[in-house]
Amino acid sequence: MKKHILEVDGIQKKYNDRVILSDVYLKCETSQIIGLLGRNGSGKSTLLKIIIGLLSAPNKCIRIDSVSKNNENNVFNDISYLSQEQFIPNHLSVKKAILLSIDKQKIKFFCEDEFIQAILGKRIGHLSGGELRYLEIKIVLFNSSKFVLLDEPYNGLSPIMVDVVNELIKKNSEKKGIVITDHNYKNVIKISTQVVLIKDGKTHYIRNNAELVEKGYLVDLELL
Numbered sequence: 001m002k003k004h005i006l007e008v009d010g011i012q013k014k015y016n017d018r019v020i021l022s023d024v025y026l027k028c029e030t031s032q033i034i035g036l037l038g039r040n041g042s043g044k045s046t047l048l049k050i051i052i053g054l055l056s057a058p059n060k061c062i063r064i065d066s067v068s069k070n071n072e073n074n075v076f077n078d079i080s081y082l083s084q085e086q087f088i089p090n091h092l093s094v095k096k097a098i099l100l101s102i103d104k105q106k107i108k109f110f111c112e113d114e115f116i117q118a119i120l121g122k123r124i125g126h127l128s129g130g131e132l133r134y135l136e137i138k139i140v141l142f143n144s145s146k147f148v149l150l151d152e153p154y155n156g157l158s159p160i161m162v163d164v165v166n167e168l169i170k171k172n173s174e175k176k177g178i179v180i181t182d183h184n185y186k187n188v189i190k191i192s193t194q195v196v197l198i199k200d201g202k203t204h205y206i207r208n209n210a211e212l213v214e215k216g217y218l219v220d221l222e223l224l
Helices: 044-052 094-101 104-111 129-141 159-172 185-191 210-214
Strands: 005-015 018-029 033-037 061-064 079-082 147-151 177-181 194-199 202-206
Touching: 005 044, 018 044, 018 177, 018 194, 033 044, 033 185, 044 079, 044 147, 044 177, 079 129, 094 104, 094 129, 129 147, 129 159, 159 177, 159 185, 177 185, 194 210, 202 210
Parallel strands: 018 202, 033 177, 033 194, 079 147, 147 177
Antiparallel strands: 005 018, 005 061, 194 202
């Protein structure tokens, strides 16, 4: 299977006079799960929004397989994005949302899932927060894109659902490159093949968990 590479370079972003990101570099290959860590306000969600094109940034450089994507209106054919906010309208039925989002040839396989089966007869507006989040995550992962950006995927999920979602992510990483950030840092670290810490506006590639203590992200390794 051909390996694909997403590279993001030169990302800078400031709000008013406060520098959020400064000359950030990020690389993700298919079969990799990049765990993006950082304190609140460090710029994790901002970086994902810049990559997908929801936020502008001067001098950004985005390449997929060495081909520049800077001048394209969007990169949605290559990159899927799960935002923190709900993206499926409440008035839709779950079945309709699946029909609109999933390739017809994949729908049967998509629905062969006890959690999806349990909500097929409901409307989006009647789902619990965890049910909705699971549906959104699975829809985004089933996209044909080469890369997936997941912003706070564990939000609202029970511990059992977190384990199910982690298995989904691992399975999809066999063919995709995945970047994930979440306040549930233990699961991010657990599932990632490479951890990247955003600190002082820059990305730091973490070689081992002890570096998270050295760089002040964790107080003690026992927190893992």
